[in-house]
Amino acid sequence: MYETIRVEKLERKVIVSLNRPDAVNAMNPQMIEELAHCFENLKEDTTLQLLVLRGEGRVFSAGGDIRAMAGGNEELISPDIMNTVKRLVLAFYDLPMITVGVVHGAAAGLGYSLALSCDIVIAEQSSKLAMNFIGIGLIPDGGGHFFMKQRVGPVKAKQMIWQGEMLNGEQALALGLIDYNVEDGTADAAADQVIGKFLGAPILAMIASKKILHDATRAELEQVLDAEAAGQMRMRQTKDHEEGLRAFLGKRAPHFLGN
Template structure:
């Protein structure tokens, strides 16, 4: 069920960081193999603490682990698409919700499983979920830990689109190709503005928008977009 091991987490974080720096990478897709998207953290595979637990150990583990993984998705400078192919539980839910766009197969399920284990949500779950569905629905999902099917997740605004299981890969490919053909730096700056919009005040948001516009107008893609409009042709973006 693709539970996240320590090694897998570090590999995904490294791949996302490399994607940000590589001009040849124009979009990222996160999906699972087999019958599940991600069952959460692999608690059985966590390394031993090597001694008596002291105050701060758990918080440090969360910061270095689940929070780093989710933050790597949020901070990736390329658009990140989740193709949820089955059950997403615990950290798996938050990994999907951190993505910029979420496609869900009809068989997908989203489970805030933490309460079933007597645990508090990690991986930025309360931060992400509350911003997507509001505090009352977020608490309902997290307090009860009930499975939410794909249709329900779509109604709540957690996913962009639900497709038949057999169509998930093709739809994800189509969306990724559209994202890859877009002006990459403009998407990165737009992502930054949207992600930061709920955390700041209006003055800061407008200042950030002006800053993003200033930076974007130095890109080749911005010049190409304007030139193509003037010349009445389809723009050819290169991600530069």
């Protein structure tokens, strides 16, 4: 049914795998649309109580395709694609199930925003976690501002977004961005242990508590997604964004001028 993701239902849980390993699971328009469609449909499946989100291949997700962006692919940041990102994030936030993100390798940009939106985040020690939009003159999207704020508070979230620093599993755990830092190669096994505990617990009560908390903050998330979309469209037109792309492709430090 899907080309860029894989969906496996196993009794009460579902595993959704980002499945563009040859492209380091970069989130192109097709993947974003397929994820939105997938989560919208999973919401209606009352047999499922737990979702695992993971990536195939060497990484969880390297985020957006910067090379395609530098090549002038306007589809990567457009009103249509930002609306699809909004659908994806809200559908995921509304899922009546516990969500567990399993990160290995890189989780960057939009991929990192999606990982942070999970109820539980497990990352391997050598993972490279980065809200690195600032490096190419953009702002976080996919609810990145909202989920960073939920995890670390508004002041720290603001500073971390500005810095765009790459973190390993230990550093991310110390900051409260993830919930488990595990040895390399053990993320899936660690996830199985966490999942087993949830499935052996009164999970209906847990899901009910999740719904209460998410319903109380959903309007804020929707507002943030709208603001991110508008801001991203503005940033796409700046000279600093153009310089960030050139510097990335040229493997050099960018020279930003604030315009």
